[in-house]
Amino acid sequence: MDLKGTVAVITGGGTGIGAAVAERLARKGAAAVVVGYSRSAGEAQETVARLESLGCKAEALAADVSDDAAVRRMAERVRAAHGRVDVLVCNAGMTRWVPFPDLEGLTDDVWRQIMGVNLMGAFYCARAFAPDLRAARGAIVNVASVAGLHPTGSSIAYGVSKAALLQLTRDLAAALAPEVRVNAVAPGMVATRWHIDRVGEQVFAEMATKEELKAPLRRTARPEHVAQLVTALLESDMVTGETLVGDGGRHLTY
Template identity: 40%
Template sequence: MEIRTRTALVTGAAGLIGRGLVTHLLGRGWRVAALDEAPDVDGPGAPAGGDLLRLVADVSDEAAVRRSAREVADWAGRLDLLVNNAGLAGAASGPVEHLSLEDWNRRLAVNLTGPLLMAKHFAPLLREARGAIVNITSTRAHMSEPDCESYAASKGGLTALTHALAISLGPEIRVNAVAPGWITEDDLRGIDHAQHPAGRAGRPEDVAETATWLADAGFVTGQVVIVDGGMTRKMIYAE
């Protein structure tokens, strides 16, 4: 029996979490299509060719997404895992009284419409492989700081889109989400790590390991796995 290497597609591949996802998957023998809005000259993970395909597309542009689907089909002929990671980071947009409609619409276009378009156009490849979709949401879908309305709304919508797609696309395609908390590669103060019940802030590989687990968790669909070191379970009161 022929054993074929599994193929994953990661959007937002040039960002912090995206680079971690691509590197993690390549290291575990996956073929990876790394999609980002701008070409990433130096990486992630390996030079283009062989097990890595670079794609340049704006996930909110349906024509660009459709073109990327054809490229992946020509390159791999299958798709086992789609990770919708692309998103406009930087949660704060300023006071709601000054929030521009342009900012609101752009965040929803990339963070919410983008994953919908990716699911729409890659569903045939995923269905044939009985693959999985993992959406990268955020703990901002469940809790907020001031002035993050457009980001929180986009991630909350993506959480709802996750269970809607799970019902619509199952049983052939499972759809889940990972909601990261504070993920960084920077040096932090001891107090920044210590406030987490897990004893540290998150790293990109924490998200990548969870997404890879969901790719194989055959009885899990429509779920959101929070990866935040326990912060959403921690009661905090001002002293």
């Protein structure tokens, strides 16, 4: 896929990985990028301003991806404004930090929230935008995690949601073929506000150093690295149903 002139929708696009993907698409010549967000309104508007400074038409739209009706409304608005959708990046995600041994901490509410955003949100978006993506012979990239491949991450529920997202990726690749390609990226630790704000800069730096010593490439990913993976999959016309791991090779040492 030539990304020049495309229309892209990025959920969770206001901050971190989503914002980096949006900027990379703009730099590659996307005609329009829709920045989806649920809570980060200010950051989403800042992302829109950066995209517009790069010559890309941009818009921030609020939508709770765990709400099917809200997703369908977003799709209708994008369709009316732009007439087409070539790219869908399902990046919206959430977690609750529950130590693995604390099984009682995985309440029904925790499961519903995490699965609702991380899994059902991606499905709702794919379903709502499927007609547009089929018409454009477009592509979807789901942002998963190495927690969906190994017993690691913020909680069991988070890892299960990302493992399910990887299976959804394969299933959608089969369901939407031949018109639409569907792939996923699985980053490891990424230096984003999502991680840093929870533990603080010093603790995060210590955690990152420990992980770097276990990773062959000896580095911690930044949002820009994940954006590279996303656009690589979007541009790879013969790839569908695949997961691209981006953790500096850390998965080789588990």
